[in-house]
Amino acid sequence: MMTAASTLVILLVVLIAQPPRRRAPRRVRVRAGRPVALAGRSSRWLGIVVATAFGLAAGGPVLALVAGGAGAAAGPLSERLRRRRERAAIAAAVPDLVDLFLVSASAGQTVAASLSAVAPRAPAPVLPAVQTANDRFGRGLPLAECLADLGLALGPAGEPLTDALRQSAAAGVPLVPLLEGVAASARDERRRRAQEAARRLPVTMLFPLVLCILPAAVLLAVVPVLFVSVGSLSP
Secondary structure, three states: OHHHHHHHHHHHHHHHHOOOOOOOOOOEEEEOOEEEEOOHHHHHHHHHHHHHHHHHHHHOHHHHHHHHHHHHHHHHHHHHHHHHHHHHHHHHHHHHHHHHHHHHHHOOOOHHHHHHHHHHHOOHHHHHHHHHHHHHHHOOOOHHHHHHHHHHHHOHHHHHHHHHHHHHHHHOOOHHHHHHHHHHHHHHHHHHHHHHHHHHHHHHHHHHHHHHHHHHHHHHHHHHHHHHHHHHHOO
C-alpha cells in the first residue's frame, strides 16, 4: 500500500511540475480510410511512468522523483534536438535545391514548370516540402500562396529562393540572374557553416578524450607502475 501510494504521489508531483506547453497540430496518418493520430504523447507518458516505477524500485521515493523528472524532461529535449537536426539538414540541402531550380530555369522553364520538374528530384530533407507545394499548385491553388508555404517550410535558409521565385512569377523578372545570386549566397553560407563545424570539432573531441582515453591511459600506464612500486617497498 505504501509503495503504491508513494508512486501515485510522485506521479502527481511530476505531472504538476511540468511546464505548460502550447498545443501543436497533431500529425495524422490515414489507415484503412480512418485517420489515426500518432501516439507520441501517450508514449511520452508511458516513459515517465516506467522511469518513475524503476526509480522507486531501485532507490525509493527520492530516486523515483528524480527519474520521473528526468523522464518528463527527456521528451521535450529530444523533440528540440530532432527539430534542430531537421533545420540543419534543410539548410544544408537548400543550395542543391537552388541549383536544381537554376538548371531548370536555364533550360527556359517557367517558375511553375520548374517547380513541377524539381519536385520529384529535390534532396531528401526538402523533398516533402517541395512536393507538397507542387501538389497544392496542381490542385489549383495560387502559385504565390504555394511558394509562400514552401518558404515557411524551408525556414530562413529557403527564404531567398522562394522570394526569387515569387518575384519572377509575379513581375516576370528573368529567373536565371536571380537564382545565380541566390545560389552563390547559399553556397557561401554552407561553406561558412562547414568551417564553423570544423572549428568546433577540437572542442567536441575533448569530451571523449577526457572521459574515455585519458582514464584508459592512466589505468594502462600509471596503475601498473604504482602496483610494482608499492610491491617493491613492502618487506
